[in-house]
Amino acid sequence: MSPVRHSQVSLLHIVDRSTHAWEAEASGMGRIFGSLAAGAAEPDPAELAAVSARQRHGGPDGHQVLRGPGWALGCDRLAVSDPRGGRQPYRLAHLPGVVAVLGGEIYNHAELRRELAARGHRFPDLCDGTLLPALYAEYGTGFARRLDGMFAVAVLDVRAAPRLVLAVDPMGGRPLHYHQGADGAFRFASEIPALLAFDGVRAAPRADSLDTVLALRTPISARTALEGISALPPGATAVVHPGRPAALRRRPPAPEDPERGRRSTADVLRREVRRLARADVPVCVLTSGGLASGLVTALAAEYAREAGAPAPHGFHLGYRGRWPGGEAAYARAVARHTRTVHHEVALDPAELGSLLTLTTRHLGQPDADPAALSTYALFRAVRRAGYSVALTGDGADELFGADARTRPAGTGPFTADWAAAYTDGLAAAPRLLREYLYTPDYRAFIEEEGSAADRVERELRSAGGDRLAAVAAFEGRWRLPSRHLRRLDHLGMASAVEARTPFCRPSVAAHARALPPRLLQDRRALAEAGRELLPKAVRRRPRQPFALPVTAMLAPGGPLLEPVRELLSAERLARAGQVRPDRVRTLLARQLERPSDRDALALWALATHELWTEVVRGMRVPADCAA
Template structure:
């Protein structure tokens, strides 16, 4: 896992721009604390920061190959889980290898197949190849968008990086956010290709972007496709289990300490149990980690989203699987720490967070990084198998909008509620969301004979797999890489995604519950308590002292009469939230305070030019 960046300028020799390339590369130091490297040749400059996972002595980047037509140079981030098979095939085609790294397999694969290499890779990856044979830059991103990659076209080329901060370190890319960027900030829809920062784009998942003297062009090499599902229940369950066994086996490969993120829910418990069984064959134990809050289990109060605390279920799984387990227990002071909040914003480059669920995630990853370098996560199982409340909520099912935005689904306040009325009017978020929804569902193909209900559920599944999951994957990647932790997501293997996506909803919920296929495929591995447990989202603190800390921080912000956050946020609404008694501070009003504090910190840290045009 690494951080990559680069610059292509066809009208200049970038060997004179070493200081700028260094500055761009150093912004990625958190993603790659183990080594750094840069490479420049004429119009191309590449930078790399490495987190060593496979072949620790080898695999240094940028990695180059000399050909009769010119140098081919690669900067690569991620993991190719099928690199062993590809290496064997490439060796048979006459390629010779000097390292044991998957990076060299990707480089040699590009030399053999060009950008058609993308279709052959299984993994999470974002990489860029400078091809000196025809002076082109080729950028490729994995199918599900697990690893991030951004680019910024210039007058004579392009800037690119794993994160926007790498691009913003170049003077050619001003830190500016215009109207549509602000709209992205205040909605949860993740428009494909949109990077929020003005002039910047995201390389979309499953896409190749090629840049030459004529500018960038795109080629989609993978997307979700509607296909008939011919397997019955027993065959589908068996196929899911077979895929999961293979996926976990591949994703356990590493030359550094590994672990699992364990919440006590179905997704992480099944993954942990699979890993434990496979490692036990080699006499190894799985390390597992869970997040908890001081006093939460003892004083837990059930609500509509979270009916049970995680810890008892976590311990059931740890005991049943014999894991080397550790609870990471966080207190209010750490969750409310402004330095931690600032670290989250620096990691994300934007104030698009989830409040204490973001700060706790960062703190969890920091603690894990002290013992492990690679973690397997249960992220995206809800999107793949159908686990969220909105999959079963009739209002969310019927709504002509993104299901997770229906109030009955998430029961969260709207972000626009904190905005000044005149700002909300200009942003017109309702129309932006409506337009985004129509675009998102327009390409979802329908099977011949598919019922109206099954097609509606297919569209809901498609929306989650092409919009919602990308929000969470970005959050997971940016937060984990901020502390140099590689998080792998087995449930995002494209083979599993394709197979389960095309299973009809009646099969995905054959027992009347969420994630029926996953539950049945792993029932032999799970404690009964976890098998029977109802879906519970990532935990959020219930400690009233956290809300009090938010109020105090917001009061300090209100004292800064000229703070630019109040060009966007309604000052009186913030003041009202700071004056409520603690029992009156709902999850919604708390979220408003968190969003305001995030915005203010972002404006302080990045000093962006913000425009409502």
């Protein structure tokens, strides 16, 4: 096997874009936005320009807005395929009055185009989104049921009474946020900072947002951390008429694949990796050193060899200095075994303080997972190296995993409070620690309103007797899209990189749901899939999530200690009135004396929420959030 080829972040080179497109498939990734209101006044172009500017980092290759009486529709495009085609918003000459925008990709567009052409529709190019007006004309508000892809779509029909239809893919891989004002005006955008640039959308943090962050690390539902702003649920369609509340409905799942039971886990994943590896721009792989990312790396390399293409480039993030939990040796083992071109990105921990503010701005919602900073830094390095598409192993734990978080549902006594034990596994601060930190007024408020953790527990308990099935359904429906996929989308697109997740394809999720429980214990199905693809050391290593060593970095002399100490000053905390500054100070002192993962994560969650509150309140002043 060829040796691993390393390149530190300062030495990463711009690759030749002409040699890394394994197979052409037209599409136009990017960000979308728009509005619909009663009345004949056209939206203010300056306001629409401010909205576009807030998310242009995710669509630097083209900007276009159409507007008319009471409506607007716009797109900021990232051209990952067919760069010369696919001008958005999409319009067809024979369908005046139907306009569409697409963020994401439609994988079955060639099949749909043939079907629609047979019905008399004509298309000016081969871009996947070009067919959306015709598909809507044929199937109406149910058009999204025909789409296979990773997408957020908006179709505006002004042929009669205006109607706006929004849809997101079944796994929630491309988020869409919306706000409906008291006057009935409906506004939407791919990112919350862009939505806040609309007049009439307030930047008002919910009173329970801190409790949500401490209990779940980030909002895990369609309700965001901001008053009046919601996220379209995975697999949902919204139909909006001027001045009327949006009508939301979940689309039924796609029909089962009759061949699914005959395919192995490796074959199901292989099919999706090959599909997602196609683009007209360079495609790379994120190689953490774990089992899931290793499988994606191995299958991408296998496909490249069979296609006669150069070996894929893989990227791994580490930190300068000596820090616990490093996975570089495992990532190198994967690269050697799969014969990829391996890049190690060495992040200077001194940069983390500035990255925290950038990451917070791009996420739009509070997120207490320290991995967010690592994710931002890794995608930034990928883009600097000339890539705009990256394959990742995200989603494997939620679908194939059974880690410590889900064990209470599978192994605890039936009479035990397994739902509370599972929910505490999600927390940045366990329930008793939260109650210790809260002021009496805030504790009383949460007891009266109910905690986000309480809502999760009620949903789990109401699902019936199959506890593992209840947890799997919750993780797939809410935790995976709200936590992992939203982070990948926002922090990848912050650097104009499209993250593609083979594990988060509906076919892979359906395959995982059909596996016997024994194959989901300790990710046995994935280990078996990697038997011929990965070295034994990687297949058998304990699970280790992609993370930032926050405990060590909050220890005395650590690079994150001063930023966190500043964010948790007594003056700031007293101003908010939600936690007791003296008890936060005690928690910090305990962390400095006896560093622990629990205390470090709680402090990190408190600090990131405080920073988010300040950042989001400043978003009402138009500003460029791009880094």
